[in-house]
Amino acid sequence: MSSRRANDSILLEGVRQHNLKNVSLRIPKGQLTVFTGVSGSGKSSLVFGxxxxxxxxxxxxxxxxxxxxxxxxxxxxxxxxxxxxxxxIVVDQRPIGGNSRSTVGTMTEISPILRVLFSRHGEPSAGPSTLYSFNDPQGMCDECQGLGRTVRLDLGLLLDEDKSLNEGAIRSPLFAVGGFQWQLYAQSGLFDPDKPVRKFTAKEKDLLLHGEGFKVKRPGRELTHSNEYEGLVLRFNRRYLKNGLDALKDKERKAVEQVVEAGVCAVCKGGRLNKAALASRINGKNIADFSALEVSELLDELARIDDPVAKSVVQAAVAALERVEAIGLGYLSLDRETSTLSGGEGQRLKTVRHLGSSLSDLTFIFDEPSVALHPRDVHRLNELLKALRDKGNTVLVVEHNPDVMAAADHLVDMGPGAGTHGGEIVFEGTYRQLCKADTPTGRRLRHYTGLKEQVREPDGALTIKHAKLNNLRDLTVKIPTGVLTAVTGVAGSGKSSLISGVFARQYPDAVMVDQSSIGISSRSTPATYVDIMDTVRKMFAKANDADPGLFSFNSTGGCPACQGRGVIQTDLAYMDPVTVTCEVCEGRRYRDEALEKTLGGKNIVDVLGLTVEEALSFFTDDGVVRKLAMLREVGLSYLTLGQPLSTLSGGERQRLKLAHRLRDTGSVFVFDEPTTGLHMADVDTLLALFDRIVGEGNTVIVVEHDLEVVKHADWVIDLGPGAGRHGGQVLFEGTPSDLTAHPESITAEYLRADLKRAAR
Structure with missing residues (x-):
């Protein structure tokens, strides 16, 4: 425990951010404080906002x-x-992202240590450590520019030689008929645009693909344009491949990926480095071999180095790698690109990086760090949080996991409800005190559930055949239909590879509800997201004999002073921006003319101010009611129709996305860790929703760690036994009850412990 004075606290008074209701609070410094409460209760507004x-x-x-x-x-x-x-220092769940040059090794700064090791002790040495960097021109492979793979244009995919240029012989939408790039060839005067490319002479075809060094005239609407001619292959390579696919915009990249062939670089064999760097070896392995090993394997390899001169460098590498392994990421390799990491993996790697820092007296703020963690690994997370605290830092955690709550020095429970029903502090104290408190969190902590009494019988099966993606070991698995199936296993065991990867490809008609962004803008609201605003505007227009655009703050109905934003932001360049409520519309977003029109006694602002629950009583249109009912089903009945999505918490945004996907028609629904961001009470609501979907004759597949979901499932597929090379196998297939008897499954071990608590 930190030895800081008890009166050394962060002091907050009169906080009114978002839904917070004049909150005042003292947060002890030098301690681990966990903020709890139902989704939307105000935790993020207080801690992050x-x-x-x-x-x-x-x-x-x-x-x-x-x-x-x-x-x-x-x-x-x-x-x-x-x-x-x-x-x-905020350690959130936002994906690390990065391009192909950002890897686990570069992010954790372990790769620079390995470069020093090889520059000093590799035989033969390639020179200074920078010569072992694939991001340095002197160290990178000349063929692939340090990417380890090459992307080449596939002419067979780009060119349909049975068609003429006018018929669209160049298949890519980037060279669509009528477009500028198509005109460079079809209207150059060099070729007959109506002749199939297959009938071009050898000279014409070479000119089409590789010609250069002269100008051609191209007719325009009013003028004739003169352009430098560049063959199709030369132009495509220069514009789209020279700087790598990461440099392209999403739309361009998708079009390019349709006509290129990617593969391992033939020169460096994926090692990314030039010959001199790859020739340098320690115990028979080069630096690319070291980077391709899983962290746990690399620790064993470093232990084999007995050169006393290399001892200090090896110790530095081992210390950093052990921090990665300690948080349950020993299955990662240093050459793994950061763009492929999950939000939970990225968050833990960010934390590991800070653990190596010598700074103290900081405030570390975590956003649900237990996300994507198997119950086995939560204790590792707690040790990491305590280690940060014990270095003299204040650690603040927004969290729903009871095991993380139990590790806290101090707890703050927000509520009592969500949205307008929350925004207050309903409890402060220890975990033991919270378990006795009369709050939604306290009551749920006292409520233990067992296995459900009866599981459903499947009515068929969907077979996943020969799954070999990532660490999967040629699996063939049957997923029962007409029931709720939970796919479990430790992080890195292969769950997402099996379901989000292989199953999604083999069954493309399945409705996938993953954790990707919902793509909001500053003008997005729950009403626009579930697509009821067009109907609402038409209802107002019909009732008032007016144009529907009058009832849109993004169109003619928007306040002219603030362009329908409700606020006016002034950027003072060298000072913080100043945002004030628009004086003309008083923050209502609409012009006066729109506000004079009513529907059922309410104007458009009144309607957007209704909560989902109130709106369900107000509207009679079947389509509107059906879509709003979906929001209620996922526990978002407290949101107002016009609330900006930018003010929602992460859990609220995910449930909004779930509500949106419920409109999709399909018999198979796949959810990737849907309990992310959900309070224990909200998980109960989610399970009821799953029951409804299955009850309507559908199949639900859930990739999940939450034991409440596992206990509620009809069927469980458990992968493991470990992560990475130690996983990728099916350990168990059967009912949750049968899983409890499995002797090797880690999930079974924690399920047994949970059921034991429920039986007390």
């Missing part, structure tokens, strides 16, 4: 003006007092 934002805003004010102008700008949160803050 207030503490993190104000810390970053004040830190930015310490920099010179020319630097501040280049930093992200933050507005002061709505609070009367915010004192005794320290520098905040």
């Amino acid at each position: 207030t503490i993190a934002v104000e810390s970053q805003r004040q830190l930015n004010e310490t920099f010179p003006w020319f630097i501040r102008n280049r930093l992200a700008k933050y507005e002061r949160p709505r609070a009367e007092v915010m004192t005794n803050l320290s520098t905040a």
